[in-house]
């Protein structure tokens with residue numbers, strides 16, 4: 124039975140398995156699901172949410188993020204000069220900051236910082252979030268439930284402990300962590316919190332990365348994901364240093380090692396994969412392994428991991444915001460422009476391709492044919508962009524307008540599981556100002572400690 128109708132000027136609907144732009148259609152909802160997409164006008168008295176100049180799109184499926192870090196790292200990694208950049212950034216700044224946060228944040232501060240990141244994501248158009256965090260931060264699920272966000276939570280599992288950077292610029296670890304205990308915790312979490320495809324919360328198995336996990340642990344993680352019928356996600360082929368290490372330790376390239384460690388297959392989402400060769404990307408494509416492309420995070424370091432390179436190799440490639448910025452449209456535009464730069468052609472990384480990547484491809488990666496599309500039977504996760512703005516008028520192609528000219532502030536309505544979470548650009552499920560006040564104090568506390576230990580770069 125119809126519970127609500129969404130009306131706009133355009134709907135990005137589905138036809139024959141692909142996306143199609145419809146005009147003057149209505150989206151009828153039945154609770155958490157889409158009931159119909161039709162030209163039939165709603166009957167008098169029906170609950171209609173109407174945006175006269177609205178573009179209705181599926182909500183974005185964010186394939187890789189760390190929402191807790193959004194606030195804690197804000198403004199810190201940008202514009203730095205370091206060599207080699209990523210190992211130094213990760214091991215000398217970000218990991219120490221994370222461990223200070225793990226020790227020093229009160230439960231209320233952790234909640235505020237997590238909420239800030241999630242609110243930023245929701246207002247940026249994310250309606251499904253695959254997010255990696257540390258065991259002990261399970262409040263992630265409580266915050267997501269309160270805000271009304273659909274999530275797949277993947278707490279880190281790793282063999283490495285006491286990680287640091289060696290004098291040669293390569294990371295050094297003691298493998299003293301009990302990854303098996305962390306995996307057991309993740310399995311218990313799955314049994315306690317996973318709601319399947321009917322609810323808002325799912326749990327995934329999240330080994331941290333190929334260099335911080337030993338291959339035996341990675342294979343155990345894969346076995347657990349297969350047994351539970353869930354997603355496995357991990358960081359993969361992020362840096363030349365990581366690949367050099369795999370070569371040194373195991374005598375294998377990235378894809379060969381991924382096969383050896385059980386990291387290929389339809390239920391695997393590899394974050395980044397930017398240092399994989401074209402032949403290695405073919406291996407990912409042939410095995411149905413998905414990639415989460417987060418171009419912005421790397422672009423700030425002068426590294427180009429463009430969406431189109433993975434797509435061209437035939438890999439199912441979705442998009443993620445990582446922990447840099449949570450505006451999904453900004454992420455699409457960056458990876459689209461980087462794609463054009465990489466190939467030297469304007470037709471790579473098109474707006475329609477990027478929206479498909481951020482919706483359908485993301486849903487495919489998560490094994491969720493009920494997400495990322497507006498058609499009868501799919502979950503009612505959708506966005507309405509208000510196109511009545513000077514930077515979005517006139518309209519030749521509304522999809523091109525939002526990707527190349529739009530921003531998060533154009534999202535008037537965010538609906539998840541049939542419920543409005545943002546309406547007229549305003550968050551309905553929490554007090555934004557209160558969240559910001561507490562999160563700012565929490566981040567400042569962590570930054571002060573880090574500054575005393577001379578971990579952070581100088582402030583202006």
Ligand SMILES: [Zn+2]
Nearest residue numbers: 189358394445
């Ligand atoms: Zn990550």
